[in-house]
Amino acid sequence: MKDRQPPVIEARHLRKVFGDFTAVDDISFRLHRGECLGLLGPNGAGKTSTIRMVYGFSPMSAGSLRVFGLDVTTRWRSIKARIGVCHQENNLDPDLSVLENLVVFAGYFSIPRKVAKERAEKLLRFMSLDQRQDEKVTNLSGGMMRRLVLARALINEPELLILDEPTTGLDPQSRHQVWEKLDQLRAEGLSILLTTHYMEEASSLCDRLVIIDHGKILVQGKPKELIRQHAGRDVIEVFNPTNKLLRFVESSRLMHDNLPRRLIIYGQENDGIFERLGEHYCAENCIRRMATLEDVFLRLTGRDLRE
Amino acid sequence: MNLLAGRDVTWRFMRVWQRNFIVYRRIWKINFLPPILEPLFYLLAFGLGFGSLVGKIVYQGREIQYVAFIAPALLSVNMMYNAFFENTYASFVRMYYQKTFDAIMATPLSLREVILGEIAWGATKSLMATAVMLGVVSAFGLVAYPHGLLILPLSFLAGVAFGAVGMVFTGITPTIDMFNLPVFLFITPMFLFSGTFFPLNDLPTWAQKVAAAFPLTHLVTVTRGLCLGIMSRDYLYGIFYLIVFSLLWIPLALKAMERRLIR
Structure with missing residues (x-):
């Protein structure tokens, strides 16, 4: 961790205010290369608001935020080209087939069609969806849709993967399958930022956790250390x-x-x-x-x- | 601080256009039916039915058949409908129900590019529907060439104008049902009172002035001139109106969508 590269994410005194509601209240954290960092917190704690600022979807109210050492307010386009995002709600394109979902999405990154198709096929194999490539997205099960969203987030070969509650609403089998894929990606050195309220997910996938509530960081640390410190x-x-x-x-x-x-x-x-x-x-x-x-x-x- | 300020509009907006085109291609046969059938129905009803009641009418000093009078209006209304409905109902579905915009905004595109891509797409639908309809109307000998070819670029411009208005409503409407309001208050009055089915000079002066504020009035005038093969400087004024109209409503559309989606 002593390399000269800047942290993948460096958030300092981040704030997000909606009217008179403060969703994120002075949050600072870092995500290092190859690390999986989990934002853990109850509903409405400010997890989603935080990561939406990281991927440039929502402007911050105060603070500074650098991703890959670049300022998100000015360099959002270069940053977004290098990250993959899995939103909390399923936003696959229901008008397109499974394969087209990936190829069209690759277009937004200006990836040439031929490369896009090769990558899409590879990713569908990785996610065990290659048998379904011509099917309509609406015919997929919840677990398959999640895997497709994950495949889509990987189409630009991101250096950072942002996952907002990646397994919420999935049955146990599908959840474990998603975890397995994420574990594989982590082993390959991908940096991951995820939000979750599943403890099992947080402790098995994440190297480090940030527990937040009411927009503030309560504690951060490795899962085992947190357990020892706060629950013995x-x-x-x-x-x-x-x-x-x-x-x-x-x-x-x-x-x-x-x-x-x-x-x-x-x-x-x-x-x-x-x-x-x-x-x-x-x-x-x-x-x-x-x-x-x-x-x-x-x-x-x-x-x-x-x- | 504004995430989207500055150099945030590039040709990438065509990627959004492309996405819509790919979807359109899958169901193009259904998409092509309305612009073929609609003028046929109208020409039958008004040409054979109503036209025999009206007979010939005088327009710009010329005596023309009633069908020749309304065919350009049908083309113009078709442009308006295609763009307006694409950028209201269809864009709203993509934005609100399918979360397509959210997904795209996680890629190197800005919201402005997404919205411009949508408007460009609405204008393209207007152009494609006009091309088909122009073929049908021409088969009845109701379009003078080569003037008539200018109707194609005109249909794109009109598409931008009506699409931008539609996009503003998409930015502010709370629910999809509320689109009824702009349809009844904006689209339907224009459909009836823009010199579409009867010449405006039969109306009282105040009504003529109101009609002159409608973009459709100007569109109908230019399209009618082109169909009849009349070249006139006055049409430049109509085109100018549509360009200014677009330049006013596009920024409003971007602003409305930013307000709605950037949180």
Whole structure:
């Protein structure tokens, strides 16, 4: 990471204001070459607003933003030529066939038709869609459409791939297939910026995470480090905890969340606390498990519904 | 700060045109039917039916058949419809339902290029429909040549003018149903009162003045002159009007779409 190349994305004090609503409030982050960075946050946290500024779709209200070392406000055209974008909503062209979707899209990048066709066929094979190339887009399943959107985002051989909730709404099989493809692309050295609210997606795909809420960065770091810092190593969940247990937890200053009818206790490695809990306070109403990113997420962003 | 300020319009807008052309080619047979059938129906109805009631009329000192009077109007209305409906309903579907513009804006194109490409496409549809219709009308001997050939570039210009207006409505309409409003308030009155079905000099002066504000009035006048083989300096005024009209409405269309889509 000590190469002289500038970071792929360098966002400083980014702000986005819609009327009197601040969607992105002073966000700074970097994405290094070959890295997969995840923006994680509940609905309305400012994830999409942030990445829309990165790909030059929406003007920022304040701050500075450089992609490939170029300023997005002035060099947006060169930047957009070098990135691939997967939007949250499916915006494939329903008037065109599967293959045409890629070839026409390549036209927007001024890629010669012959090259475009070769690349399109290669990408369809990569995404296991080559059997469907002449079909109408509307005949594809949700998972196939997503893979086609992904193929389309790769048609200009981008150096940076931006994915806005790439697997939202997919069934588990399709989701895993998309992850597999993304993992392959990551292994080939492609830089990836993605937003998600699937913890599994974030922890398995991303090298680094930025958790944001209400337009602000709460924490950033590697998934494992975040878990260790904010949820410890192991977690005990106690259903209908006794008052005795609650008092014990309070008095021994354990990191915990007291929810209605459920107590979650976060523990560090080898602190022996779980053994004591198990012996004295727990019957079959206790579950011990590894701490996950979901624990971190819920601890940081709270448990209120975001609708 | 404006992402789209400055040097953001290049020939790349033709890529959007190209996309629409590829789609059009797939269903060209259906696209070609209206400009063939519509003049046939109108010429039958007005030529054989209505024309026998009206008989001959005097236009610019010449006595002409009623069909010869309305054939140029049909061509002009066809130009207006093709461009206006392409850049309202069809563009709205691409923008709003298909999110085609969103997808394109993730590529090196600017929103302005997308919109200009759409307007250029609307004008091209006007040109193609006019070419077909001109063939049909010519078969009835209602077009004087070579003057009549100038109707083709004219149809493109008219397409830009009406397409740009359509695009403004696309930029501001909340829903697709609301297009009824400009159709009833703008398109239908023009269709009826632009010297299309009766000469304007039969109208009271105030009505003539209102009609002179309609772009369709000028288009009909020029097209009619070309069909009848009358070359007149007055037509330059009509063409000038359409150019100025376009130059006013194109920036409005860009502004309206920017307001709508750049967030």
